[in-house]
Amino acid sequence: MAMSTVTSVHHYQLSTIVGKKSSRRGRNPSSSVTCGSLTKEEDQPFSFSTSPSSSSSSSSIISSTEEPSSQSWAPIFDAAAGSRSSASHGRRGFALATAISVMIPLHWPADMVAAGELSIIQDGVRNVLSKAKAAGVLRMVFHDAGTFDMDENSGGMNGSIVYELDRPENIGLSKTFKILEKAKREIDKIQQVSWADLIAVAGAEAVALCGGPNIPVQLGRLDVSIPDPQGKLPLESLDAPSLKKIFLKKGFSTQELVALSGAHTLGSKGFGSPIVFDNSYYKILLEKPWTSPGGMSAMVGLPSDRALVDDDECLRWIETYAGDEMQFFHDFRNAYVKLVNSGAVWATT
Ligand code: HEM
Numbered sequence: 098m099a100m101s102t103v104t105s106v107h108h109y110q111l112s113t114i115v116g117k118k119s120s121r122r123g124r125n126p127s128s129s130v131t132c133g134s135l136t137k138e139e140d141q142p143f144s145f146s147t148s149p150s151s152s153s154s155s156s157s158i159i160s161s162t163e164e165p166s167s168q169s170w171a172p173i174f175d176a177a178a179g180s181r182s183s184a185s186h187g188r189r190g191f192a193l194a195t196a197i198s199v200m201i202p203l204h205w206p207a208d209m210v211a212a213g214e215l216s217i218i219q220d221g222v223r224n225v226l227s228k229a230k231a232a233g234v235l236r237m238v239f240h241d242a243g244t245f246d247m248d249e250n251s252g253g254m255n256g257s258i259v260y261e262l263d264r265p266e267n268i269g270l271s272k273t274f275k276i277l278e279k280a281k282r283e284i285d286k287i288q289q290v291s292w293a294d295l296i297a298v299a300g301a302e303a304v305a306l307c308g309g310p311n312i313p314v315q316l317g318r319l320d321v322s323i324p325d326p327q328g329k330l331p332l333e334s335l336d337a338p339s340l341k342k343i344f345l346k347k348g349f350s351t352q353e354l355v356a357l358s359g360a361h362t363l364g365s366k367g368f369g370s371p372i373v374f375d376n377s378y379y380k381i382l383l384e385k386p387w388t389s390p391g392g393m394s395a396m397v398g399l400p401s402d403r404a405l406v407d408d409d410e411c412l413r414w415i416e417t418y419a420g421d422e423m424q425f426f427h428d429f430r431n432a433y434v435k436l437v438n439s440g441a442v443w444a445t446t
Contacts, residue, residue, distance in 0.1 A: 217288060226276075231372060232365075240330060247348050260324040300437065341410075355418070367396060378418075382402065385403070
């Protein structure tokens with residue numbers, strides 16, 4: 098516990114006093130000690146705890162339930178300066194703080210800094226996310242990243258979705274945008290986060306919250322300031338060969354197409370519970386409920402979902418995932434990481 102608290106506090110020290118990493122992503126250096134004043138959606142204090150339902154790999158390193166107060170900084174200065182009072186009193190203290198700020202980054206592992214940054218974004222997302230909102234968030238990931246075109250080297254995970262919300266294929270996503278905008282406002286008070294990073298992390302959180310795999314998300318994507326080219330997302334009317342072709346243009350194999358389509362287990366298309374991320378998508382696809390006349394079963398799935406069962410190669414993967422949820426989770430995780438990295442332009446160190 099003590100270790101994890103110090104980790105969080107150190108992160109703040111890095112990104113606020115030092116401003117080294119901050120400057121490369123244009124972070125606000127004045128955002129240093131405002132974390133205690135952040136509020137949760139329901140006016141709960143912003144905390145650095147890790148929710149038990151979604152203990153992602155990196156957040157567990159950082160997990161802390163204590164807010165970094167000015168008091169909790171003291172041991173850091175103590176350790177470096179050998180004096181409890183020196184850091185907080187007068188010019189001498191300021192000089193020490195400055196000296197420490199120069200020294201610490203040289204010794205600080207980059208992965209620990211990144212884990213701290215990730216933890217802050219995860220916490221900001223968790224403050225606005227609920228299971229009911231998870232499907233919209235995951236859909237938003239695909240609608241930002243899914244514009245990627247390898248041949249043209251255009252589109253991808255670049256935050257352009259914020260300029261594309263009025264496109265027909267993005268109907269319904271404005272609500273999700275507003276939810277994430279709220280999270281972004283709070284996170285930006287501590288460290289600037291790009292839309293692309295925020296959406297990528299939020300999608301992973303949505304999956305975990307609904308019982309799916311924990312997905313590691315790398316940070317550092319830059320946002321664009323213009324919309325992506327139109328017409329890059331697959332239409333729901335496509336058949337399997339066309340879906341395979343369009344996914345191939347985005348760098349995804351048939352197996353990855355089938356794994357990613359399993360995202361439709363969330364939401365209201367009739368693949369089991371709309372708020373549980375499991376392999377019911379594949380089990381239900383194999384049952385082909387839409388072939389039963391009348392009733393709700395005829396409404397299950399999009400044409401693009403149903404088309405997958407009619408393709409032998411897709412069918413093999415559907416059968417695999419229907420019979421082995423762990424394999425689905427494993428493959429979805431990998432395909433998701435690929436999706437949120439596709440077309441991304443990364444901040445350089
Ligand atoms: C294979 C091609 C795909 C097509 C044609 C497609 C199309 C659609 C359509 C038409 C909807 C219904 C939207 C509505 O309810 O109005 C939908 C929902 C959804 N899509 Fe896809 N999608 C595809 C792949 C993906 C992928 C790869 C992901 C994420 C990795 C994804 C995530 C979702 C989610 C989570 C929903 C439910 C949204 C909700 O109920 O709020 N989709 N998709």
